[in-house]
Amino acid sequence: MNPAYVAFEGERRIAAGDLPEVVRTAKQLLDRRKDAAILVFNGHTSALVDIDYRGSVDDVLKRLPKPAAAPAEEPPAPAAPRGPGRPKLGVVAREITLLPRHWDWLAQQKGGASVAIRKLIDEARRSSGDKDRTRLAQDAAYRFMTTMAGNRPHYEDAIRALFAHDRRRFATLIADWPADIRDHAISLAHSDQAD
Template sequence: MNPAYVAFEGDHRIAAGNLADVARAARQLLDQRKDAAILVFNGHSSALVDIDLRGSVDDVLARLPKPESATADEQPAPAAPRGPGRPRLGVVAREVTLLPRHWDWLAQQKGGASVALRKLIDEARRSSGDRDRTRLAQDAAYRFMTAMAGNRPHYEDAIRALFAHDRRRFATLIADWPVDIRDHAIKLAYSDQAD
C-alpha cells in the first residue's frame, strides 16, 4: 500500500506518511537547507500537493487542510438545509444527463432510475476492477515519472514499457535512475499487482 503523501528533495525521498508528517519533514529540511527544492506528491495518484512551507513547523501545520473526520472536541458544523438524497447513508443527489431512450429504460427498471444506476455502476466496478486499478497505477507512475524523471535517460521508452505492461523492460530502462526515484516509480506502477 502506498503512503498517503510522499516528499522528494531532488533525487531523494525525504518523507512518506500522512500530510502533517510529510509537511513537518519538509519544513525541517528547509530549516537546515534554505535552498532545498521540495516536491510533495499524493501517494496514490502522484498529483502534486501544494503546501505553504513558510514560517515555523507549527505555522505550516496550522495551514494544512483539516482531515475529513472531525475529532471529538470539535463542534460539528451547523446542519445545512436538507435536500434530496439520503445524506446519512452517504447518498448525494447530483445531475445526470441522459437521452430520452435511456430515461425510458431506467423508468421501467425495478426500483426506479436510482436503483438501476447503482446496480449498473456496481456491476461495472466488479467487472472492470482489475483494469481500473492497473490504469490508475500506470497514471500515478506516469505523473510521478514526468515530474521527477522527465529528463532522465530512457524516460520515454520507460513510459512506453509502462503502458505496454512490460514490467521487465520498464525495470531495465529505469535501473540506472536514482534509487529513490526508481523504487518509487516501480512501487507506483505495480502497486496493483502482487510481486
C-alpha cells in the same frame, strides 16, 4: 502499499508517511539548507501537494490542508439544496442526461430508474475493479515520472513500457535512474497488485 505522502529533495527521498510527518522533515531540512528544493507528493496519486513553509514548524503544520477522508467508495456530493433523495442515507439527487431510449429502458426496470442505475454502476465497478486499479497505478507512476524523471534517459520508452504493461522492460529502462526515483516509480507502477 505506498505511504500516504512522500517528499523528495532533488533525487533523494527524504520522508514518507502521513503529511505532518513528511512536512516536519521537509521544513527541518529547509531550515538547515535554504536552497533545498523539496517536492511533496500524494503517495497514492502522485499529485503535488502545495506547502507554505513560511514560519516555524508549528506554523507550517497549522496551515496544512485538512486531511481528506480515506479514499471513499464515491467522491462526496457537492452541497445541494434539500430536495429529492434520502440525505440521511447519503442519497443525493443529481442531474444526469440520457437519450429518450435510455429513459424508456430505465422506466421499465423493477424498482425504477434510480435502482437500475445503482445496480448498473455497482456491476460495472465490480467487473472493472482490476482495470481501474491498473489505470490508477499507471496514472500515478506517469505523474511522478513526468515530474521527477522527465529529462532522464529512456523516459519516453519507460512510459511506453508502463502503459504497455511490460514490467520487465519498464524496470530495465529505469534501472540507471537515481535509486529513490527508480524505486518509487516501480512501487507506484506495481501498486495495482492486490495485497
